[in-house]
Amino acid sequence: MSNQLVMRGPVGPLPLIPNQKKFNPINGYVGTIDSFVETARPVLPVYFLNPDQVAANARRFLTLFPGTPPYAVKCNPDPVVLKTMAKAGVQAFDAASIEEIRAVRKYAPKARILFMNPVKSREAIREAYYTHGVRAYSLDCVDELYKLLQETGLAPDLEVFVRIAIPKANATTLDLTGKFGIPAEDAPELLRQCRPVSAKLGLCFHVGSQCMKPERYAQAIRLAAQVIKASGVKVDALDVGGGFPVEYPNMTPPALDTYLENITHRNRLGDLALICEPGRAMVGNSGAVVARVEQRKGNMLYLNDGTYGNLFDAGPCGNLIYPTRLIRPGGEIAANQQTYGFAGPTCDSIDMMKGPFTLPVDVREGDWIVIEQLGPYCLSMGTRFNGFGQTQMVVMASEKEKAKAAR
Numbered sequence: 001m002s003n004q005l006v007m008r009g010p011v012g013p014l015p016l017i018p019n020q021k022k023f024n025p026i027n028g029y030v031g032t033i034d035s036f037v038e039t040a041r042p043v044l045p046v047y048f049l050n051p052d053q054v055a056a057n058a059r060r061f062l063t064l065f066p067g068t069p070p071y072a073v074k075c076n077p078d079p080v081v082l083k084t085m086a087k088a089g090v091q092a093f094d095a096a097s098i099e100e101i102r103a104v105r106k107y108a109p110k111a112r113i114l115f116m117n118p119v120k121s122r123e124a125i126r127e128a129y130y131t132h133g134v135r136a137y138s139l140d141c142v143d144e145l146y147k148l149l150q151e152t153g154l155a156p157d158l159e160v161f162v163r164i165a166i167p168k169a170n171a172t173t174l175d176l177t178g179k180f181g182i183p184a185e186d187a188p189e190l191l192r193q194c195r196p197v198s199a200k201l202g203l204c205f206h207v208g209s210q211c212m213k214p215e216r217y218a219q220a221i222r223l224a225a226q227v228i229k230a231s232g233v234k235v236d237a238l239d240v241g242g243g244f245p246v247e248y249p250n251m252t253p254p255a256l257d258t259y260l261e262n263i264t265h266r267n268r269l270g271d272l273a274l275i276c277e278p279g280r281a282m283v284g285n286s287g288a289v290v291a292r293v294e295q296r297k298g299n300m301l302y303l304n305d306g307t308y309g310n311l312f313d314a315g316p317c318g319n320l321i322y323p324t325r326l327i328r329p330g331g332e333i334a335a336n337q338q339t340y341g342f343a344g345p346t347c348d349s350i351d352m353m354k355g356p357f358t359l360p361v362d363v364r365e366g367d368w369i370v371i372e373q374l375g376p377y378c379l380s381m382g383t384r385f386n387g388f389g390q391t392q393m394v395v396m397a398s399e400k401e402k403a404k405a406a407r
């Protein structure tokens, strides 16, 4: 008896794992995440996108921000997101690459585009300027200015944003210091070099993503003001970047108003045009992933999605903790909860997410887990590493579409 294998789990025929070519998005789904899982019993991860939520977030920024808030495409470049933003009134987009610029032109043809990657290829600059009408560019060194001038034929209508570095001591939850930004002491000279060849001149920075401390903006703006003063040249615009946070189980950020107060009321901006580039806060609560549990080993759940898939920011780079809940169609679920870590499907050991993620004590193979707050940096970060990474996309019906379907 002791040598006998005890088989647990489902018996009977199993569905085939879908092939990428047959994987079309499902648009205007009128049900809920739970009803989808109940009927589809998905073998692969499913991404649920809620366009109503995207539109609501966009309108909130458009209403509250006292300037222009171009949406940072990198955060979630899905066509539905871009189209929804444009429809909600977003008239400007911050792009990091020519691919993102092409996507904006396709889904929001009339939008203003800011090319805010401080290092760009010559080909990308040319196509951005001549094909897509992009006039605003960021840079953080004089060689990039020369590149911009050469590739645009000394264009007379450039809007140049000098990106200043944020001191390491002011880093936030997801640190963006170290890669881009000219040190404040060198920035005045670069501003002076840019001024004669810029139709409009701006300063920009990024305090880091998921910034939990509103005063970081006030500090960065004070630094920007010192740089402008030291430069002795006229600066037309200030771009305070992204970084506006969303709520996670272990992080409840101050209200957006407090951030805006730190940006405006606590600084004398004079007649500087104000810009911000929100990514995370524009899409935070508009996406969720459903992953399946393939194995449980103690407090570690092995899922069919992970760091190389839709859960990049839960992995070692971000260590974000997401809200989670269990779906077990037709089955009882224990009331008591405990915390777990997740492991993704690939064979790499960085494909692990320490959480802790809170779920019922009886999670088992074959259960589905809904992971929320995955609007940002999810779809855009996934890879096909180890042959995984396929995701079924489900675009939820808007309230309007639901009402129509109910008639």
Ligand SMILES: Cc1ncc(COP(=O)(O)O)c(C=O)c1O
Binding pocket: 072, 074, 075, 094, 116, 117, 176, 206, 208, 209, 210, 241, 242, 243, 244, 277, 278, 279, 280, 281, 376
């Ligand atoms: C230049 C730039 N702008 C905007 C953003 C968006 O930042 P967030 O998603 O934190 O709002 C980023 C993110 O990396 C960025 O690099």
